Amino acid sequence: MTDFDLVVIGGGIVGLSTAMQLTERFPGLSVAVLEKEEALAQHQTGRNSGVIHAGVYYKPGSLKARFCREGVKATIAFCQERGIPYEQCGKLLVATEAEELPRMAALYERAVANGIVIERLDRAEVARREPRIRSVGGLFSPTTGIVDYGRVALAMADVVRERGGAVLTGQDVRRIEETPSGVTLETDRARIRARQAIAAAGLQADHVARMCGVPTEFRIVPFRGEYYRLAPDKDDVVNHLIYPIPDPALPFLGVHLTRMIGGYVTVGPNAVLAFAREGYRFGAVDPRELGEMARYPGFRTVIRNNLKTGALEMWNSLSKRRYLALCQRYCPELELSDLLPYRAGVRAQAVLPDGTMVHDFLIGESARTIHVLNAPSPAATSAIPIGRHIVDLAEEKFGWRGELSAIGKSVSRES
Numbered sequence: 001m002t003d004f005d006l007v008v009i010g011g012g013i014v015g016l017s018t019a020m021q022l023t024e025r026f027p028g029l030s031v032a033v034l035e036k037e038e039a040l041a042q043h044q045t046g047r048n049s050g051v052i053h054a055g056v057y058y059k060p061g062s063l064k065a066r067f068c069r070e071g072v073k074a075t076i077a078f079c080q081e082r083g084i085p086y087e088q089c090g091k092l093l094v095a096t097e098a099e100e101l102p103r104m105a106a107l108y109e110r111a112v113a114n115g116i117v118i119e120r121l122d123r124a125e126v127a128r129r130e131p132r133i134r135s136v137g138g139l140f141s142p143t144t145g146i147v148d149y150g151r152v153a154l155a156m157a158d159v160v161r162e163r164g165g166a167v168l169t170g171q172d173v174r175r176i177e178e179t180p181s182g183v184t185l186e187t188d189r190a191r192i193r194a195r196q197a198i199a200a201a202g203l204q205a206d207h208v209a210r211m212c213g214v215p216t217e218f219r220i221v222p223f224r225g226e227y228y229r230l231a232p233d234k235d236d237v238v239n240h241l242i243y244p245i246p247d248p249a250l251p252f253l254g255v256h257l258t259r260m261i262g263g264y265v266t267v268g269p270n271a272v273l274a275f276a277r278e279g280y281r282f283g284a285v286d287p288r289e290l291g292e293m294a295r296y297p298g299f300r301t302v303i304r305n306n307l308k309t310g311a312l313e314m315w316n317s318l319s320k321r322r323y324l325a326l327c328q329r330y331c332p333e334l335e336l337s338d339l340l341p342y343r344a345g346v347r348a349q350a351v352l353p354d355g356t357m358v359h360d361f362l363i364g365e366s367a368r369t370i371h372v373l374n375a376p377s378p379a380a381t382s383a384i385p386i387g388r389h390i391v392d393l394a395e396e397k398f399g400w401r402g403e404l405s406a407i408g409k410s411v412s413r414e415s
Helices: 013-025 063-082 098-113 123-129 149-162 202-211 287-295 297-305 307-318 320-328 383-397
Strands: 002-009 031-034 091-095 119-121 137-141 145-147 166-168 173-179 182-187 191-199 219-225 228-230 241-244 256-259 265-268 339-341 345-351 362-365 369-374
Touching (some): 002 013, 013 031, 013 149, 013 191, 013 383, 031 149, 031 191, 063 145, 063 149, 063 383, 091 098, 091 123, 098 137, 145 149, 173 202, 191 383, 202 219, 202 345, 202 369, 219 287, 219 297, 287 297, 297 307, 297 345, 307 320, 320 339, 362 383, 369 383
Parallel strands (some): 002 031, 002 191, 031 166, 091 241
Antiparallel strands (some): 091 137, 119 137, 173 182, 182 191, 219 345, 228 265, 228 339, 241 256, 362 369
């Protein structure tokens, strides 16, 4: 049995940010991070496009809009402090057809409402800045950047350790028992007691919440995002990140060209229904998880309401030529031979019983636990503000202000 004051479940960037800020604000608190994999940042944190989002897209007043805007500065400051490479290369959102211009105008107004620096460009100006990109106009976001979020997460884990916290990998939480005096967590390797727990379990968020008796109307529905890496002779194909104008009816941003911090360019992701929460390969199926999804009315409604879109995404996934066509809309010089294999990611999308996709961040609670229930993109950009918000909630909920001198002395540690 090992005891801590507080356990954080989840070794992705949101969980690690939360643990890092807990150890900063409450240096006497004994904190442990539990990660089910043998290494940190193996899922959404390590399998995204590495973009530091400016916050152009998000509903004004939402947590996403607020945390993303704050997250740009916080992420860059952390990278500077820890010597992590990043670049604010800027992003161009390009309209390729005249019918996209009204959506582009609405996106401009949303960005302005969110306090984001944004610039309208005509066709000629887009061509001047990006000679190899085709468009009828665009929007330029100069504060958008790129970074390796896996490296950021590992640096956060280092900070937790430097402050005396524990980061325990290979600890898959199988059972949680909450009592008036604390929380007991049983993993596949250990039994761990804590006074309180915070969960940032990503793709498993609803499962972990239900272990604690947290009401969860929603279910996580996984969508696989498939990427290609462009051939090395296309490393200079763009000067900025190139995004299409997104469909406001969908929570996904469309296939885009992304300059990566490693000096190469990726294209993607699409959004294909995955048949397993960690289904990174096409054809990967988890019968238990698939059965759980199929029984959930919200999942069936999502499928029914998006049959055409879902079929098109599946077709694009199966046909490399179809995928290429999405890229050629704005970068016509690309050819099939330019698309090289690259890792896929899976997005954890919370879906309500009526089929509504939850767009904003979502937090749940029990008496002794706090849960990050929905944290889709831009969660990586927003990880430090999200962590700060969770620590604020914990400070108030658990009443730490008046008992800080006792924290750290109240439980023993025994292996």
